[in-house]
Amino acid sequence: MISKIKILIPILLIAFISGCIEKIKSPVMPVWDVSYSIPVLNKTEVVIDRIKGEKGIFIDSTQNLVLKFDSTEMKTKSLDEIFGDNIKFDEEFSIRPQNVDTLIFESFVSDDSVYLEELHLYKGILTYQVENRLNKKVDLYITIPGFTKIVGSSVDTLKFSMVVNPNSSVQKTIDLKNYHYRITPNPFGGSNYGFHIKGYAKIDAGYSGDSIKTRVKIDNLGFNYLKGKVKPYKDSLKTKTEYLDINQDAKDILPKIQVYGAKVVLTPNTSTKNLEVQLKDFQVVGTFKNSSQKKYLKIKNQSILDTIISLDRPSIEFNIDDVAINEFLSPQVPDSVTYSGKIIVNPNYKSIDITLPDSIKFDVRFVAYSIFRIDNASRTDTIEIDLKDEDKDQLNKINGGSITLEIDNGLPIGFQITGYLLDSLNNKLLYFTREKGTGDASDTVFSITPAIIDNEGKVTQSVLQKKILTLNKDEIEKLKRMKKAIVRVVYSTTNGRKVLLRANDKIRVRLTSSVSLRVGE
Structure with a gap:
């Protein structure tokens, strides 16, 4: 334990400067020297080295740090299901014979909101219903010129016959599996896109009656390819919840700082590119494990987002107002984030040309650059100390000592550290954080100046400081009674400004200790 005591001050100090300095091993002091001085530490900590392997932290091409909460995939039903559920045709028409045995007829099946130029089907049903209101048998021969199917080496047009x-x-x-359709002219004029039906009816002689009534239905369609205009169709995005995989220290400190530059990023993950969709009723909701409380993240100053996006964009970014993100993270960081919303396909009723099957899918990610402002955020920790008898015996040999601490701070963050030792009754023994290093009653705070920054908040120059902390014999005696160390750290960015912590920012710490020993013990 004697080595732990000798370096207690630098360990506590450095640990709270960078939060990541490894435990230092001091050499055993030779008993035959009256005084002894040795370098204990000379180490440089670079931000990039500390974040390797950390979840949710990435570095962009300009060495900026990007904090990314785990992404989640949101998707709709498959597009061919959406179209198949909505694209249907149902048309009725009547054939009225005029004293002829053979009647040629034509009709056109269409939907005013759907204009199909071409389609390839992997499934579909055509239902042709005929009600013969005549008193004689009718033989029907039907052709639908737009529908074709490859059979062997030939291309067959859809034809069938019926006896009523x-x-x-x-x-x-009729099973429409593997049929293709291409637009055919409307025999009645006009610009409607639909299905041209033509045929002829042979009627037994001597008939009487009203008409031949026909109903044509095309539904249960499944598309491999679709070209044309379809009306807007709505579908829900499957609600997804993602837990924020950040450590407790980060959760504790985020509410105490001001975060900037946050955004929600949607990355389309679909082969269909030439299609617009409307993101409707989209919400980002923070939830908590131990509470029913919900926090709604405001995007564009709204907690519910409606916007039209094109799937050919590599990503869609929604910048979050600085006030909104800090309200979302304070006073407590949510344990998880839930994404929900709806999709309207082709909201502007444009022509589309898509290969199916496919789904509308987005990778949704909550992102924040390491841009922040800290104005006197604080943290207090208690460290238990277990000093054994043999350690106290070693302390008896020490007359006094000093620690020379040289800090070259290249971080845009400054620290004011207050640390003191308590005995078993929680009586204060001494402050081990000393600006002047002498132990005066008013000398209780150790300050580390932040680096110099430019207008963008990036570090341009580190700040070098040198501190000498001394302990006299009386203070060495007090160390034998220590049971706890209380450390309070107050953080502030340079001049309380907004700063950008970058991957290559660093802090260098050089530590030398000097101890005066009793000779011969």
């Missing part, structure tokens, strides 16, 4: 007895109904169902 007098005053009865018949239904024929």
Whole structure:
């Protein structure tokens, strides 16, 4: 324990400067020297070395740090399901014979909101229903010119026939699997995109009655390819919850600082690029493990976001107002973030040309650059000390000592450290943080000046400081009674300004100790 005592001050100090200095091993002091001086530490800590392997922290191409909470994927149903659920055709028409045995007829099946130029189907059903209101049998021969299917080496057009007895109904169902469709002219003029149906009916002689009524339905469609105009269709994004995988220290300190430059990033993860979607009722909600409280992150000053985005963009970024992000993180950082919303496909009713099946998918990520401002944020820790009898015996040999601490601070953060020792009754023994190093009653705070920064908050020059801390014989005696160390650190960025902590920022600490020993003991 004697080595721990001799370096207690630098260990505590350095640990709270960088939060990451490794435990220092001091050499055993030779008993035959009256005084002894030795370098204990000469180490440089670079930010990039401390964040290696840390979850959620990345470095961009300009050496800026990016804090990224784990991304999650939000997606809709497959697009062919969305289109298949909504693109349907249902048309009725009547054939009225005029004293002829063979009647040629044409019709056009369409939907005023859907204009299809071409499609490839992996499934679909065409239902052709005929009600014969005549008193004679009717033979029907139907052709739908736009629908074709490859059979062997030939391309076959969709054709079928039906026999309908007098005053009865018949239904024929056609499997549209592997059929392709290309637009055919509307025989009745106009610009509607739909399905042209033509055919002829042979009617037994001597008929009487009203008409032949026909109903055509096309539904349960599954698309491999779709070209044309479709109306806007809505679908829900599957709600996803992602836990914030950051350590407790970060959760404790985030509410005490002002964060800048946060954003929500959506990265489309879909092969369909030439398609617009409307992100509707999109919310980012913070939730807590031990509370029903919810916090709604405001984007564009709204807790519910509605916006139109194009899937051909590599990413879509929504900047978060600085006030909004700090309200979201304070006074307590949420344990998890839930993303929810809806999607409206093709909201502006544009022509589309897409290959299916595919889904609209986004990787959603909550991002913040390491841009922040700290104005006297504080943290207090208690360290238990267990001093054994043999350690106290070693302390008896020490007349006094000093520690020379040289700090070259290249971080845009300054520290004011107050630390003192307590005995078993929690009586204060002494302050081991000394600006002047002499132990005066008013000398209780150890200050480390932050680096010099430019207008962007980036470090331009480190600040070199040298401190000498001394302990006399009376103070050495007090060390034998120490049971706890209380350390309070107050953090501030340079001049209380907004700063940018970068991967290559660093702090160098050089430590030399000098101890005066009793000779011959």
